[in-house]
Amino acid sequence: MTRVVDAISVLLLLAAAGAFAWGVRALGAHRDLEALYWLAAGALVLRASTDLFRPRAGTR
C-alpha cells in the first residue's frame, strides 16, 4: 500500500505538470478563464502530491 501511495504522488506530480502546461497554453490562446482554472487545478494537484508525504499532525 505504501508503494501505491508513492506511485500516486509521482502520478499527481505529472498531472500537475500537465495542468500547468495546459494552463499556460490556454493563456496564449486567449482563454484566460480556462488558464486560471487549469493553473489553480495544477497548484492543488501539486499540493496534494507533497501532502502525501507531510500529513498534518491532526490527521489520523
Next chain:
Amino acid sequence: MDPVGATRPSALRRGLVSLTNRLLPGLYAWLTTVGSPATARGASFAARAAAFLALACLVAGPVVALERPRLGRALGVLAFVGFSLVTWFLLGPLIGVQRLDPLRAGLGMVGWALFALGWGSLRRADAIPEDHPHAVAGESLSARGALPRGAVAIVLLGTLAAAAPIYYAWTVTRAQHALLAHAVALACALGLVDAGSVIAVERGKWRPVLPPRRRLGGAARPLAVLTFLLFIGLLWKLFS
C-alpha cells in the same frame, strides 16, 4: 622521461578543453539569440556593431583567460553579456514576441544556460581536496543515510515535467501576456522541481514512514478542493 615534457601536453589539452567548453556554448547562444536577429533585414548599424563587439569579446575572453583569468572572465562574461544586452536594446521591436520562433528561443535559452556552465569551474579529476591549503583537517564526516531508491529518477522526472510549462510559455505570442506567461511558467516549474525533490527524498528511512491511510488523510483537503474544481469544470464544459 622528462616530467616537464610529460605535463606540457596535458596542460595544453586542459587548456584546449577549457577553451572549447567556454567558446562553443557562447557561440551557439550568440548565433541563435544575438547574431541571427542582428543580421536580419531592418537591424540598425549600431545593433550590428554591438552584436559583433559581443562576438569579439566572446572569442577573446577564453583566449585571454589562459594567461590572465580575471581579465578573460571580464571580457568573456561581463563584456559579452553587456554587448548582447545592448544589441537587444538597440534591436527593439525586431525581437518582439510576435517575431520570436518558440523553438529557436528555447534553444537559445539552452545555449545561454550552457554558456553559464561553460564558464563555471570544476574540481580537476586528479585533485585531492585535502591538499587544498584551506582544507579543514580532521576526521572525515560520513553521510548519515543514503537516498531512497529511485530518488534520482524522480528528481529527473520532476525536472523534465517542469520543462512543459516553460515550453508553452514560449508559444504565447500575445505581447501583453507573454511576460505573464513566462512568470507563471517559471513559478510552475520551480514548484514542480521542488515537489519532485520532496517526493524523491521524503521516502527516506530517517523518518518513520506513516501508515498509508494517514498519508492519504494528509492530502485529503487539497484533493477535496480539486475534486470540487474538476466537478465545476465538468459542469462548465457540459453546459457552455
